[in-house]
Amino acid sequence: MNARARGFTLVELAVGVTIIALLVSSLMYTISAQSDQRAIEETRRRLEQARELILGYAAANGRLPCPARCTTWPTCDSGTYATSDEVRDPVTGKCTGGGVDDYYGGTLSSGATGGLLPAATIGFAQTDTRGYAVDAWGNRIRYIVAKTRAPGTCGPGDPPAANALWTNATNLKTYGMACQPNDLLICKSSQVTPAPSTSPSSCGGPSSPANAIMTTSLVVAIVFSTGKNGSINSAGTGADEQANLDGAGTADPIFVYHAPQPTGATGGEFDDQFSWITVGELMGRLVTAGRLP
Ligand SMILES: [Ca+2]
Ligand SMILES: [Ca+2]
Numbered sequence: 001m002n003a004r005a006r007g008f009t010l011v012e013l014a015v016g017v018t019i020i021a022l023l024v025s026s027l028m029y030t031i032s033a034q035s036d037q038r039a040i041e042e043t044r045r046r047l048e049q050a051r052e053l054i055l056g057y058a059a060a061n062g063r064l065p066c067p068a069r070c071t072t073w074p075t076c077d078s079g080t081y082a083t084s085d086e087v088r089d090p091v092t093g094k095c096t097g098g099g100v101d102d103y104y105g106g107t108l109s110s111g112a113t114g115g116l117l118p119a120a121t122i123g124f125a126q127t128d129t130r131g132y133a134v135d136a137w138g139n140r141i142r143y144i145v146a147k148t149r150a151p152g153t154c155g156p157g158d159p160p161a162a163n164a165l166w167t168n169a170t171n172l173k174t175y176g177m178a179c180q181p182n183d184l185l186i187c188k189s190s191q192v193t194p195a196p197s198t199s200p201s202s203c204g205g206p207s208s209p210a211n212a213i214m215t216t217s218l219v220v221a222i223v224f225s226t227g228k229n230g231s232i233n234s235a236g237t238g239a240d241e242q243a244n245l246d247g248a249g250t251a252d253p254i255f256v257y258h259a260p261q262p263t264g265a266t267g268g269e270f271d272d273q274f275s276w277i278t279v280g281e282l283m284g285r286l287v288t289a290g291r292l293p
Contacts, residue, residue, distance in 0.1 A: 057122045066087055066118065115142070185215065198253065
């Protein structure tokens, strides 16, 4: 009996093992890609649901909710804000909070307020153990709400810019449907010349194609997920993602949204997912609910 007849040679075994390894890794890759895609779709669904719940809350209460906040990351189990209720001054209607900070929730440099989706206030079901709304990766969903009006848009009796408008039912009713917001910018890229700026408020870049998706006069609220690469206080490492969670002391109301892209693309890796509410949608819902005019 020669060697060949007794079984496989080492070379044959190696080829066999390599083929099996390739099959397994391609299967694993497919499963992982499918699982990523499912999480992206689930997060998209949660953001849409959050948008609907916010609009439903507005219809019932005549105003937008304020963000929830947290002072003790990552648990949020102590401190002033240990729940996912909105944080709001009941007298002025202002969304209250500390300094210029969008990690934990606070005032952005425009006066708009960033923070976490107020899950308890709007009745959002997918939460972590502390009751905060989360995306499909378990990261807390962010919520930003405009504060003031574009000068003169409310017509006669234009309220002072310092007053809360979108989170104050009385002011919204008094000043009415012509009011336009003046805080939140959604841009296509952070990597343009001139750069996006809050003063004057502009997404910068060339005029054509414009770098703005939504200008300050259109958006009253933004809900977003920091995506798979997000963490407790980071939207990711890409420059465009970092525009969405600038961080303690530097938070500005400029946001960037576009299709996902890998590391190395202009603007860096990007996987944040967005949803927003325009002033037209809000006013339409308030009219339908009999809150306005
Ligand atoms: Ca991200
Ligand atoms: Ca920003």
